[in-house]
Amino acid sequence: MTSSTPDGVVPANHPVDSDDSDPSFSATLIAWQRQHGRHGLPWQQSREAYRVWLSEIMLQQTQVSAVIPYYQRFLNSYPTVFALAAAPVEDVMEHWSGLGYYTRARNLHQCAKQVVEKYQGQFPADPALLQELPGIGRSTAAAITAFSYGTVAAILDGNVKRVFARVFGIAGYPGSKPVEDLMWKRAQALLPSEGIEAYTQGLMDLGATLCTRSKPRCQQCPFQNRCVAYAEGRAAELPTRKPPKAQKEKQAVMLLLQHEHQILLERRPPTGIWGGLLSLPELDGMQDCSDERVSVDAQMVALRQRASQFGDISAMHVLPVVIHAFTHFKLHILPVQVLLDKRHALVAEDDHRWLDIRQAEEYALPAPIKNLLVSVGAQASFAFD
Structure with missing residues (x-):
């Protein structure tokens, strides 16, 4: 697919000039994803924004295997954003029970209501507008619009931070503002001019299947020959862990x-x-x-x-x-x-x-x-x- 966007939508966060631009990175990742990435997940079978949004919210801080049965159960009960918006919040919370991070469920319900009231049930294709809705941050907004509308926008979730930290040798805790700002700059600079869906999914797949937190499968990684962490034997060190804090x-x-x-x-x-x-x-x-x-x-x-x-x-x-x-x-x-x-x-x-x-x-x-x-x-x- 190309990076075409709906009429009137300006590609968000598209790099113009940056020292971090690297066309070979996106080309390598897109080729890898198309051959080795995940293609059979339930939410990948449709570009409907409602389904993409539902999956992205559920996948926040939650493993794919845990999300799948909840995603399918939600769609059975609430097949459209209108059905979800009209449901009692108690029913929505009960459907979510066991998935954890329950603020997501309350935000999910509020977001559905606002999409119906403000946008007549049509999720915006502009990430900036999506970010104004409950429970949707910058990275989630980019993922939703990329998969639903082909909008060119950068994501930066935990998987992506881990990939960037290792491939480019970025030290420092990724949750700190200076390091996160640096990673956002690189994320924007690396965006491809086409193939945004495969690129975005590739970043997620690489972090989830190969560049994992422990025991990364470096021998199968398409970036092994250019990965700083692999070359320097620092895969276990990067990304830098969060400083310990008394719980x-x-x-x-x-x-x-x-x-x-x-x-x-x-x-x-x-x-x-x-x-x-x-x-x-x-x-x-x-x-x-x-x-x-x-x-x-x-x-x-x-x-x-x-x-x-x-x-x-x-x-x-x-x-x-x-x-x-x-x-x-x-x-x-x-x-x-x-x-x-x-x-x-x-x-x-x-x-x-x-x-x-x-x-x-x-x-x-x-x-x-x-x-x-x-x-x-x-x-x-x-x-x-």
Whole structure:
């Protein structure tokens, strides 16, 4: 394909003059991608912008193998941007459950609504306009328009940064502004005058299949003969890793309210972690952990008071701590099992659901909560029948 763009669309970020321009790089990459790159992924079978956008958002910080079933399930439920925009956000969040980084799902829904309202369901071919929409950054906007419309625009995701750092010997942490600015300059200068789809896909494929973070397959790389990292034996050093930073730790006390074989779930607020998903009721929100982690015993009065809102308590048990790691912090979940003789009518029925704990595997829940419920439901000590 050529770099033709829709009428009135100016190719974005196209290099004019730069010391970093290198036509042989794009030519080599395009030829490699057409022969050895990935061509059978579900989202590659259509240039429809909606499908391309959906795949690019899902692929942010997520492996292809994990994305494929979610992508197919989303298309089955929401075949068009109009269907997605019209869906309740709770349904969208449940479809996303398990894929992680839940802000993406909320932005996905908001973006669909804006595309319908502002652009009558047609995604813009101009990356600058796409960047104004929720959840779409500079690199994602470029990828969407390149694959959908042939717009010439530079991408710079994690895979591309790794390829550039090694091939061109760029030292320094790629997440720092000076290094990232340098890489954006090179990304723009290397853009081809034609074949933007194969070039963009080639950068992604090279980083995902050959120039991997560990154990790169240098012998099969089309740039082996010009790669600085390979020549200098620095593939393990580049790209430079992020400087270590102490990971924050937080704790949350959660109630596992059980009446016979049913468990009470509560819908979380729309913002924050697991926004919009069903989870276990939480006591006073998450707190930063100090050296002396707050004891559940010290909060038992407050726990009992909170639990009594939902029914008559027969027993309370503290279960083992569940630890779940997020990108920026580690969460210690302190689950307290509360057995109820009788349950009360709920004030907010829409925000609470009684569900069978024996079917927890089927519910759209945050991963650590689902694992906890599956474990509890399988324990012989909870013989319901």
